[in-house]
Structure formats: structure tokens, C-alpha cells
Amino acid sequence: MKVKMLSRNPDNYVRETKLDIQRVPRNYDPTLHPFEVPREYVRALNATKLERVFAKPFLASLDGHRDGVNCLAKHPKSLATVLSGACDGEVKIWNLTNRKCIRTIQAHEGFVRGICTRFCGTSFFTTGDDKTVKQWKMDGPGYGEEEEPLHTILGKTVYTGIDHHWKEAIFATCGQQVDIWDEQRTSPICSMTWGFDSISSVKFNPIEVILDMRTNTICWNPMEAFIFTAANEDYNLYTFDMRALDTPVMVHMDHVSAVLDVDFSPTGKEFVSASFDKSIRIFPVARSRSREVYHTKRMQHVICVKWTSDSKYIMCGSDEMNIRLWKANASEKLGVLTSREKAARDYNQKLKEKFKHHPQIKRIARHRHLPKSIYSQIQEQRIMKEARRRKEVNRRRHSKPGSVPVVSEKEKHVVAVVK
Structure with a gap:
């Protein structure tokens, strides 16, 4: 008679400690874990909250300039x-x-x-x-x-x-x-x-695009040589593909005053902008809204900004004679991480990505504290934008069909392209 048995090496089930703590094999059958999704949702919610709790991006200021x-x-x-x-x-x-x-x-x-x-x-x-x-x-x-x-x-x-x-x-x-x-x-x-x-x-890299208002500066994407972003006086940033300049690839709208400088991260996936509204913002290249806004009480009009070559820090110079150093990822822990810390970080990141569209997690992840001046200007611009939209709808409703065409947001601001 033959008897078949499962044989495993005990070393694979004993932790690397002095105590003989046996590892318990886990069965991934979903029927055995009916509360797995709610449990992971709670973990994702806690990870999102902790990310905002530990979001302290300011590192240091370089004092020394007299102007x-x-x-x-x-x-x-x-x-x-x-x-x-x-x-x-x-x-x-x-x-x-x-x-x-x-x-x-x-x-x-x-x-x-x-x-x-x-x-x-x-x-x-x-x-x-x-x-x-x-x-x-x-x-x-x-x-x-x-x-x-x-x-x-x-x-x-x-x-x-x-x-x-x-x-x-x-x-x-x-x-x-x-x-x-x-x-x-x-x-x-x-x-x-x-x-x-x-x-x-x-x-x-020579190029010329005529917009509604003056462009203060441009920055080329280091990973895509044909992509550049322009910082404009109309509070927006425009990402263009130099192979097709008729319309911008993306219009980035969140600042409430003129944008004075812009710089890409070395990865080419994000860029940072400096504005006259006393704040800097981090934009993903493929999104129209910023993921972060940095500001302090003493910081005045931000004139210049740079992203460091290791993609971890951001520097900005402003009117009050100060250079500030920020973390590119506000909640990132500095220093050497242990293997368990890295595993916990990666696990929390995956949980946040999995539940990012849930209303409560989405609300917490998007929330940012803004100065009163910026918040009031956002509300004022929202009212003005809604008034312009209503006016355009009424003009189209009471005009001859086709006489008032629908113009997308990307096409509104480009006046001409000189090739």
C-alpha cells in the first residue's frame, strides 16, 4: 500500500527569531474571507487619513539674500x-x-x-x-x-x-x-x-505659440522632447505637443493669479508651478487639476521654482528674500526605510489606489487647507465662470443654429500658431 504525504521544510515556517513561532499557511479562497473587502477598505481609509496627518512638506529655508x-x-x-x-x-x-x-x-x-x-x-x-x-x-x-x-x-x-x-x-x-x-x-x-x-x-528648442495673454516662461519635458508646458498670465498652464500646436494637450487650471515659473520633475510625469498668488502647486502632466498646493504664512509672491534632479525635493524663491525647500511627496518619510516599512508603504499605496474612487476616501485625499485669500478668489472665479457659461448658453439658445459654435476649453486660449 502506498501512502502519499505532503512534506515541507520547517525552516520555511519558522521566523528568524529565537522563538519557535510557527507560520500558519493562508488560504486565499475568497469564500473563506467574507470580510476581506470591508477590512481592506478600513485600512485604505486609515492610510489616507494618516497620509494627510503626516503631510508636512516644508523642510528648510535658505536665508541670506537681502532682496x-x-x-x-x-x-x-x-x-x-x-x-x-x-x-x-x-x-x-x-x-x-x-x-x-x-x-x-x-x-x-x-x-x-x-x-x-x-x-x-x-x-x-x-x-x-x-x-x-x-x-x-x-x-x-x-x-x-x-x-x-x-x-x-x-x-x-x-x-x-x-x-x-x-x-x-x-x-x-x-x-x-x-x-x-x-x-x-x-x-x-x-x-x-x-x-x-x-x-x-x-x-x-525653438517654437512660437500666440495665446490670449503673455507667457512668462516655458519648460520642456525631460522624457518627451516634443512636450512643453507654458506658464501664462491668465492663471493657467498649457501643455503643448510641438508636433500639433493648434490646441494644447492639457489646460491646467487651479491658480488664482498669474503663473510666473514652471519646472518638470526628472521623471517627466509631473511639474511644479510658482504663482503670484503666494503658492506653488504640483500638477500631473495628464490632469488639469493639481494634486498638491504648498504655502506658508510668510511666503509672498513666488517668482521662481525648481525640481531637484533626484525628483524628491522642490525649491522656490519668493519676494520676501527666502528660498524654501519642500518635499515633492508631502507625506514621504525621510531617511533609510527598513524592509517592513517599505512593505507597509507599498501595501498602503495599493490600498489607496484600489479604493481611491470611494467618496469618503476621495474627499479626504483631495482636501487641502488654503489661505483665506486664495479660497475667496477661487469662489469669486467660480461665480464669474458660471456667469460666462450661462451667457454663452443663452446666446446659443436665442441665435441662429450654428452661429454660436461650441468651443472647447483647450481651443479658447490659442489665438494663432506661427510655423
């Missing part, structure tokens, strides 16, 4: 190095690890309008209201040496922006015109003009 911070730049090779330019012509180099200023340069007389680093990280360029473009060494001067620029270019007009090519020794400036410069020459190798309006920002 408003007007521009920021990242080091292409070092995550811990950041450059900032102020309205008094002062440029500071910061170490984010120590949260201290490692070097200060009186670069210009008046505003520092733009700052960018060379692709190899050995030097950086600044431009200001004194009609000059200056190149500086990234490393400080030696003992007894004076702080002098490597090169100085004196222009005829004020330059309002500057950007450097990622691989070649070429940089571009903007103002009354866009100039392309070679680092070894004192005159531009190419100049471009469009009408009589001044240009406030320049980035590599």
Missing part, C-alpha cells in the same frame, strides 16, 4: 549645489546638504534677470539690468585673488533671460530680441526678432 530672489539654477553634475540670483544683483551658491551659502558674488548692478550653468558644470552665466552677460567660475577664487568674471559681454539692451545648450558651447539670451552666442565671441552669431514686444524667457 527678493528672482531666479534659480541647478548644477548639472551636483545634486547639492544650487545657484540663486536676487533683485540687488547678488548671486549666491548654496549647498543643500548643509543648507548654507558657500559663496556670494556681487554680479550685477540691479536685478539678476537670468542665471544658467554650463553643461559641464565648470562655470555659470548671469545677466542683469546693467546690460551685461558675465561668465563666472563655479569654484571660488584662490587665496588672495579677487572675484572677477571670466568673460563680460556688454550689450545694447537689457537681457531678460539666458539659457545654455546642453552639449555645445553655445548660449542664448533674450530681451528685445533673441541672440545666440558662442562662448568665444563677444558678438552674437545669430539674432532673431518677432515684432516689437520684448521676450521674457528663452529655452532651447
Whole structure:
């Protein structure tokens, strides 16, 4: 007679402790677990609540400027190095690890309008209201040496922006015109003009889209070279595909004042925007509404914002002479996580994704505390938008069929596309 038996290694059922605690095999038959879904729902609800309880994104402030911070730049090779330019012509180099200023340069007389680093990280360029473009060494001067620029270019007009090519020794400036410069020459190798309006920002990859109101700056998606996002004066941000510029891919609407700066995360899935309404917001690229809004009591009009190259932190510079450092994920725990903490984090994340459309969990996850000024402006704009919608509906109802066409939100703001 043959007897068949199941044989298992006891080592697989004993925990790695001094106590002989036997593991109990689990049967995943759903009929044996009738309360599994309600139990997981409660866990998802608790995980969502705890995420909001531990959402403390503010990390530190870099104090040292004596005037408003007007521009920021990242080091292409070092995550811990950041450059900032102020309205008094002062440029500071910061170490984010120590949260201290490692070097200060009186670069210009008046505003520092733009700052960018060379692709190899050995030097950086600044431009200001004194009609000059200056190149500086990234490393400080030696003992007894004076702080002098490597090169100085004196222009005829004020330059309002500057950007450097990622691989070649070429940089571009903007103002009354866009100039392309070679680092070894004192005159531009190419100049471009469009009408009589001044240009406030320049980035590599040429494009021109005419919107209802002025665009303050643009940022290219690092993972999709043909996608860029524009920060506009009409409180919105527009994501365009340069292969089809007739309509934007997405209109991002949540700010209640002019959007002054925008920067993509290294993953290309999200971007952060800085606004005149004293707040910064994080938008997913494929959604029209923001997932986070950051603000403090002292923070004034936010002029510039940058996402760090490791995709974990956000920096912003504002009018009250302060650079603030934020977590990109507000409830993320800093430091090294144990394997159990990582497993619990991943499990809670999956639960929140599974029950994210449940009304109560959705309400808690979406709730954000807003300053009274922003909240009141949101209510006012909601009333104005509803009034415009009613007016358009009444015009269409009392007009000849087809005379008042229905225009989508994406098509309303694009005036023309010049190719």
C-alpha cells in the first residue's frame, strides 16, 4: 500500500527569531474571507487619513539674500549645489546638504534677470539690468585673488533671460530680441526678432505659440522632447505637443493669479508651478487639476521654482528674500526605510489606489487647507465662470443654429500658431 504525504521544510515556517513561532499557511479562497473587502477598505481609509496627518512638506529655508530672489539654477553634475540670483544683483551658491551659502558674488548692478550653468558644470552665466552677460567660475577664487568674471559681454539692451545648450558651447539670451552666442565671441552669431514686444524667457528648442495673454516662461519635458508646458498670465498652464500646436494637450487650471515659473520633475510625469498668488502647486502632466498646493504664512509672491534632479525635493524663491525647500511627496518619510516599512508603504499605496474612487476616501485625499485669500478668489472665479457659461448658453439658445459654435476649453486660449 502506498501512502502519499505532503512534506515541507520547517525552516520555511519558522521566523528568524529565537522563538519557535510557527507560520500558519493562508488560504486565499475568497469564500473563506467574507470580510476581506470591508477590512481592506478600513485600512485604505486609515492610510489616507494618516497620509494627510503626516503631510508636512516644508523642510528648510535658505536665508541670506537681502532682496527678493528672482531666479534659480541647478548644477548639472551636483545634486547639492544650487545657484540663486536676487533683485540687488547678488548671486549666491548654496549647498543643500548643509543648507548654507558657500559663496556670494556681487554680479550685477540691479536685478539678476537670468542665471544658467554650463553643461559641464565648470562655470555659470548671469545677466542683469546693467546690460551685461558675465561668465563666472563655479569654484571660488584662490587665496588672495579677487572675484572677477571670466568673460563680460556688454550689450545694447537689457537681457531678460539666458539659457545654455546642453552639449555645445553655445548660449542664448533674450530681451528685445533673441541672440545666440558662442562662448568665444563677444558678438552674437545669430539674432532673431518677432515684432516689437520684448521676450521674457528663452529655452532651447525653438517654437512660437500666440495665446490670449503673455507667457512668462516655458519648460520642456525631460522624457518627451516634443512636450512643453507654458506658464501664462491668465492663471493657467498649457501643455503643448510641438508636433500639433493648434490646441494644447492639457489646460491646467487651479491658480488664482498669474503663473510666473514652471519646472518638470526628472521623471517627466509631473511639474511644479510658482504663482503670484503666494503658492506653488504640483500638477500631473495628464490632469488639469493639481494634486498638491504648498504655502506658508510668510511666503509672498513666488517668482521662481525648481525640481531637484533626484525628483524628491522642490525649491522656490519668493519676494520676501527666502528660498524654501519642500518635499515633492508631502507625506514621504525621510531617511533609510527598513524592509517592513517599505512593505507597509507599498501595501498602503495599493490600498489607496484600489479604493481611491470611494467618496469618503476621495474627499479626504483631495482636501487641502488654503489661505483665506486664495479660497475667496477661487469662489469669486467660480461665480464669474458660471456667469460666462450661462451667457454663452443663452446666446446659443436665442441665435441662429450654428452661429454660436461650441468651443472647447483647450481651443479658447490659442489665438494663432506661427510655423
